[in-house]
Amino acid sequence: MKRINISFAFLGLLGLMAFSYRSDNPTLKIGDSIPMADVKMESTKHHQVSLKDAQGANGLLVIFSCNTCPFVLAWEDRYNGLFNEAKKHKIGMILVNSNEGRRTGDDNLEAMKQHAHDKGFHMPYVVDTNHKLADAFGAKTTPHVYLFNKEGKLAYVGAIDDNSKDKSEVTAPYLSNAIRELGNGSLTCSVAETKAVGCSIKRIKK
Numbered sequence: 272m273k274r275i276n277i278s279f280a281f282l283g284l285l286g287l288m289a290f291s292y293r294s295d296n297p298t299l300k301i302g303d304s305i306p307m308a309d310v311k312m313e314s315t316k317h318h319q320v321s322l323k324d325a326q327g328a329n330g331l332l333v334i335f336s337c338n339t340c341p342f343v344l345a346w347e348d349r350y351n352g353l354f355n356e357a358k359k360h361k362i363g364m365i366l367v368n369s370n371e372g373r374r375t376g377d378d379n380l381e382a383m384k385q386h387a388h389d390k391g392f393h394m395p396y397v398v399d400t401n402h403k404l405a406d407a408f409g410a411k412t413t414p415h416v417y418l419f420n421k422e423g424k425l426a427y428v429g430a431i432d433d434n435s436k437d438k439s440e441v442t443a444p445y446l447s448n449a450i451r452e453l454g455n456g457s458l459t460c461s462v463a464e465t466k467a468v469g470c471s472i473k474r475i476k477k
Contacts, residue, residue, distance in 0.1 A: 411467060
């Protein structure tokens with residue numbers, strides 16, 4: 272356990288070193304509706320996608336992600352499994368890259384396409400131009416998870432689980448549990464909020 276805590280501290284330091292500009296926009300509250308649901312965003316699959324397009328009959332999973340954050344790289348081997356689980360429960364899933372501060376570098380569309388290909392992503396991976404969606408959500412980190420129910424209301428927000436380093440050592444699969452609850456007909460989750468852990472979203476000053 273001590274080794275894991277040290278690893279998280281080190282990854283947190285890397286995230287702070289990569290810090291550019293943090294938004295003060297408050298994150299969505301449980302029960303809030305999906306913002307900017309109809310806005311089309313460029314995806315790595317050569318077409319535009321909105322949150323509404325990605326939404327399933329029982330809800331929508333939105334994960335703010337990127338190409339290089341150590342926390343994302345540690346957690347993203349779970350993305351396709353989450354997609355399959357969400358799909359089984361008729362919940363859509365979308366990855367959103369809001370790192371406008373790195374849009375000319377590691378988080379440009381071409382780099383995203385390559386990353387999505389290398390990782391075999393099954394879900395849409397889209398560009399959030401000028402981090403407008405992240406600002407509307409109040410998203411702070413990569414990753415930052417938002418799960419909406421079939422009524423389009425926020426039911427869970429926070430982290431994927433309690434161990435980015437080793438999925439075999441996860442003791443609290445927050446997001447998987449929340450997906451199953453919504454898939455089984457609930458509009459709420461027994462654990463609705465956890466702390467999002469990751470690198471800061473690379474915003475630009477406006």
